[in-house]
Amino acid sequence: MSEIEILSWARGPGLQIATVIFVAGVVIRIFEILLLGRKANLAEAKGSEMSSGLKTMITRTVPDKTTFKRSSVTIVAGYVFHIGMFISFFFFAPHILFFKDLIGISWPSLPGAVIDACAVISIIALLAVLVNRLTNKVMRFLTNFEDLLTWFLTFLPLITGYFAFHRIGFTAPSLLAAHLLSVELLLVVFPFTKLMHTFTLFLARWYNGAISGYRGVES
Amino acid sequence: MSATIEKGINALKRQVDSSVAAFFSSCVHCGICAEACLFYTETGDAKRTPINKTEPLRRIWKSEYTLFGRVGKMFGLTRKVTDEMLEEWQELVYDSCTLCGRCSMVCPVGNDIALMIRKTREGMAAAGQAPEGLIGATTRSVTIGSPMGVKWPALAAQIRHVEEDSGLKVPVDQSDVDYMLLLSSMEIMNFPEFIEAMAKIFDKAGVSWTISSEAFEATNSGIQIGVSDIAAELVQRIVDVADKLRVKTVISPECGHAYMAIRWDGPNLVGKPFGFKVRHVLEVLDDLHKQGRLKLAGKDTQRLTYHDPCQISRRGGVIDEPRNLINLFADNFVEMPDGGKMNWCCGAGGGVSANERADEIRLKVFDRKKAQLEEVKPDAIISACSNCRIHLEDGLEEHNMDIPLLSLTETIAEYLSDE
Numbered sequence A: 001m002s003e004i005e006i007l008s009w010a011r012g013p014g015l016q017i018a019t020v021i022f023v024a025g026v027v028i029r030i031f032e033i034l035l036l037g038r039k040a041n042l043a044e045a046k047g048s049e050m051s052s053g054l055k056t057m058i059t060r061t062v063p064d065k066t067t068f069k070r071s072s073v074t075i076v077a078g079y080v081f082h083i084g085m086f087i088s089f090f091f092f093a094p095h096i097l098f099f100k101d102l103i104g105i106s107w108p109s110l111p112g113a114v115i116d117a118c119a120v121i122s123i124i125a126l127l128a129v130l131v132n133r134l135t136n137k138v139m140r141f142l143t144n145f146e147d148l149l150t151w152f153l154t155f156l157p158l159i160t161g162y163f164a165f166h167r168i169g170f171t172a173p174s175l176l177a178a179h180l181l182s183v184e185l186l187l188v189v190f191p192f193t194k195l196m197h198t199f200t201l202f203l204a205r206w207y208n209g210a211i212s213g214y215r216g217v218e219s
Numbered sequence B: 001m002s003a004t005i006e007k008g009i010n011a012l013k014r015q016v017d018s019s020v021a022a023f024f025s026s027c028v029h030c031g032i033c034a035e036a037c038l039f040y041t042e043t044g045d046a047k048r049t050p051i052n053k054t055e056p057l058r059r060i061w062k063s064e065y066t067l068f069g070r071v072g073k074m075f076g077l078t079r080k081v082t083d084e085m086l087e088e089w090q091e092l093v094y095d096s097c098t099l100c101g102r103c104s105m106v107c108p109v110g111n112d113i114a115l116m117i118r119k120t121r122e123g124m125a126a127a128g129q130a131p132e133g134l135i136g137a138t139t140r141s142v143t144i145g146s147p148m149g150v151k152w153p154a155l156a157a158q159i160r161h162v163e164e165d166s167g168l169k170v171p172v173d174q175s176d177v178d179y180m181l182l183l184s185s186m187e188i189m190n191f192p193e194f195i196e197a198m199a200k201i202f203d204k205a206g207v208s209w210t211i212s213s214e215a216f217e218a219t220n221s222g223i224q225i226g227v228s229d230i231a232a233e234l235v236q237r238i239v240d241v242a243d244k245l246r247v248k249t250v251i252s253p254e255c256g257h258a259y260m261a262i263r264w265d266g267p268n269l270v271g272k273p274f275g276f277k278v279r280h281v282l283e284v285l286d287d288l289h290k291q292g293r294l295k296l297a298g299k300d301t302q303r304l305t306y307h308d309p310c311q312i313s314r315r316g317g318v319i320d321e322p323r324n325l326i327n328l329f330a331d332n333f334v335e336m337p338d339g340g341k342m343n344w345c346c347g348a349g350g351g352v353s354a355n356e357r358a359d360e361i362r363l364k365v366f367d368r369k370k371a372q373l374e375e376v377k378p379d380a381i382i383s384a385c386s387n388c389r390i391h392l393e394d395g396l397e398e399h400n401m402d403i404p405l406l407s408l409t410e411t412i413a414e415y416l417s418d419e
Helices: A003-034 A049-059 A065-070 A072-090 A093-103 A112-135 A137-142 A145-166 A172-192 A194-214 B003-015 B018-026 B055-065 B067-074 B083-095 B102-106 B113-126 B132-143 B152-166 B185-190 B193-205 B221-225 B228-244 B256-270 B281-290 B320-329 B356-364 B366-376 B386-398 B408-414
Strands: B179-181 B249-252 B277-280 B300-306 B330-333 B380-383 B405-407
Touching: A003 A172, A003 A194, A003 B018, A003 B067, A049 A194, A065 A072, A072 A093, A072 A112, A072 A145, A112 A137, A112 A145, A145 A172, A145 A194, A172 A194, A194 B018, B003 B055, B003 B083, B003 B113, B018 B055, B018 B113, B055 B067, B055 B083, B055 B113, B083 B113, B083 B356, B102 B113, B113 B221, B132 B221, B132 B228, B132 B356, B152 B185, B152 B193, B185 B193, B185 B386, B193 B281, B193 B405, B193 B408, B221 B228, B221 B256, B228 B256, B249 B256, B249 B281, B256 B277, B256 B386, B277 B281, B281 B320, B281 B408, B300 B320, B300 B366, B320 B330, B320 B408, B356 B366, B356 B386, B366 B386, B380 B386, B380 B408, B386 B405, B405 B408
Parallel strands: B179 B249, B249 B277, B300 B330, B300 B380, B380 B405
Antiparallel strands: none
């Protein structure tokens, strides 16, 4: 296969297969959770489940002061990498064109230089996340193969994207193909790993807030 | 596979619901929960990270309730829950967790880790992997009616003393009253002053109340060890008597987990809503004050702080009430750092104090409370849980720190106005 053939496969069938696995996988996983159901609470309520749940979905984004002090590296590196990745993923002009082709809607983009900076910051933060994972006593203890695999699969699209953006080392079609394939790999693995937290954390936060809010405590 | 491990696995399966599945699906192994847990911060031992304590439940969720896990199980790829594994986890699930729930407040993805550990205990207990001390306390609760083996004659004797000392009547087995007071064994044996305080307060407030000779024990070892059937049986004893006596409100005393057991777990354990209200004694006192039935006189000028019992504050929702009450008599009240819903546990709740094997670590993790107290330097500590109180006294003595422990209810009784 030539690099052009690989690129067209990655743009066409490859992307379709990956998207189907991703969407079906995520839907199955979410239904798998929700269908388990949960018993209604029979104790007299001191607060509202629904509003507390919704509130915690948002408020849990900000750590409390003591937690921030005790886990600052984990929190800062985590935030920087998530935000940087979010910006370069959603606000890079070629990405927006790609989404427009896929779902028909588009939105304003950010200048290439801003995206470039965000990607670099994300890459550095993700490296810091890895170093922290391997050196922090608790994280090293908790780390398993899946943690390293998902780290690597998240890192790949960022680094291949950076290389493609700057045309480093290879021809443009090769770099673009590598970038697309790395994204497809991430999509395929996504529903079966902790990457699912992207969606399920909102469920988890809702339950946490609801359980606590029912007893009159903001969590 | 032995019968007991099978029972344990089935009990774990019954614990999985949509909240548990959402929690496990969301964990990213960030380790932040460790920094919220005094059993990690004071020992530096990574295996005591809260989420690691839930590993038995996680394995069952993964292999039974996820598509990928079920496929993996067919090929023998999932990690099993065995007797050996549970035995190893006993120390983590029982000795190194007070179910204080600080981890549940800090988890960035929102996992209620304390609930997951509580659920893990159901499987541990069903598999026969619970500590001796807790098994003993639970057996005594079922057969004698109290984890400390306190029977009615012992309480009757304490009531007689209270009546002699105070000149007040302590109503027993009265029907159609406003309040039925429950007591913890610890209060009956170590702090009978609590009963006297309640008698004085109710006398001044002019409300009707009673203690039942059949169901006076507020504590519930069933929820500590993690056996829902037993927990339900202990709750049912109270429900039967409260219904028979047609009481309006059952009062949970100064005991953390007792409040959790009767107020929040109770109706869910017995499977139907109660026909009466359940309130913590501090809620009742705050309410009586708001109604103008509780009047205080005089001020305490000492530097006072409040230790929030986890199951009453963070897990129970009684956070403002103690502060409202303290402000009625305290001139120099100071919050502990992280006070309120983020307060650090004393280190002895959730069955840890009933488990002799955990004595050493219980006193070790007291260092967290010690650090908090060293920042505040109070003249006295107020609390509202006799288990916290005993353990705090223990810890303070260990470090030669001379800070008296006060019960909030008893202190309120001392400041009752003569009007």
